[in-house]
Amino acid sequence: MKEQGVKEKRSSASPRVRGWCPGAWRPMATGDGLLVRVRPPLGRLTRARMLSLCEAAETWGNGLIEQTRRANLQLRGVSEAGWPELMAFLVEHGLAAPDAEGERRPALLLAPDWREGDATHEAARLLERRLADWPALPDKWGLALDAGPAPVLRDVPADLRLERSREGGLLVRADGREWGTPVADVEAAVELMTRLAHWFVDAGGLAAGRMRRLTAPLPGWAAADTEPAAAPQASDAASGLTPGPHPAGRVVGLPFGRATAASLRAAMCDEAITGVRVTPWRRLLLEGEGANSNMKDGAPDDGLIHDARDPRLAMDACPGAPFCAQASVATHGLAQSLAERRSEGPGESAAGRLHVSGCAKGCARSGPAEVCLTGRDGRYDLILGGRADDTPVATGLGESDAIEYWETRDALRL
Ligand code: SF4
Incomplete structure (x- = not known):
């Protein structure tokens, strides 16, 4: 690992800040095709709409569905040629506004409960x-x-x-x-x-x-003359949505904000589930009395998070390469490797423990993380207690360096 004697300024390869958000009518070109973002009306999709979205992801996208920090869902890997047909499908199934004008209205984000x-x-x-x-x-x-x-x-x-x-x-x-x-x-x-x-x-x-x-x-x-109610003391505002049973159904987590359409379809196969509320915290609330019935024998290994102790809940990772054109490194594989090197998860209380970012833009987490690995020129910078664009304490790390650091750090904690 290359330690920095003198703190190094970031290279000129700064991330591009676009200043606009993609939508369905205005898709964004990324590293693997078009990114098409769907804004669930009132933050909720009925079961039928969610299943339609899964179908769309597999038919026109790369089969993955991502959840954003603004409670949207997005498809990736859509081709220019396939986009018109995808749009017709999304409009027909109530997953997109009938025209671009409808999509330009301010987003409404509802408290999920x-x-x-x-x-x-x-x-x-x-x-x-x-x-x-x-x-x-x-x-x-x-x-x-x-x-x-x-x-x-x-x-x-x-x-x-x-x-x-x-x-x-x-x-x-x-x-x-x-x-x-x-x-x-x-x-x-x-x-x-x-x-x-x-x-x-x-x-x-x-x-x-x-x-x-x-x-x-x-x-x-x-006149702003009235004091608002205080926010809960918990460091993680999502703590009211712990993976597992919920009064309205069941909460599941999406590892690093992403799941396959097949996983989500399987989660929806229980007909007791009537809809899905999309949250800004990489968790979905599956609505419906009896939505827990298929969990009696323990959580299935279905690519979703069902356990509040899962270490991935305290980790953030953006899509990285090859999904984002600005990334020079992959992110999810490394984040998953680091998660597997923890025998017991820190769960909800340790949000912000790790952030793996494809570049200094830090899309997955705007605040500081205990450990941040930021991609630059195909290697990783190590930042402690900072954001993805903060000054690193070490640069030029490979994946094995990052893993070694993580394991050593954890050993020192014991
Ligand atoms: S932080 Fe990740 S998703 Fe955001 S621009 Fe950089 S590589 Fe892309």
């Missing part, structure tokens, strides 16, 4: 009807509808947030502001969000890009 008719769900339904009249907003704009007793989406990027106040009332909070504006009910919240979207554009928000970067003071009619 919403219930039919609660404030989160009602706000989403009202917004779905109103968004067509909103002004054009930057591609990455999104709304977090997070009106349970305590917020769970604080770590997920969003520009406007519906949350609870400390006293339990509803409030709307512009991202980047600590406090929010109280509202009487869900209708008033949607009205205020609509006004704030127009204000954002009028105040120069299109140049700023995101609400948190817009430094203009909020207008008097949206």
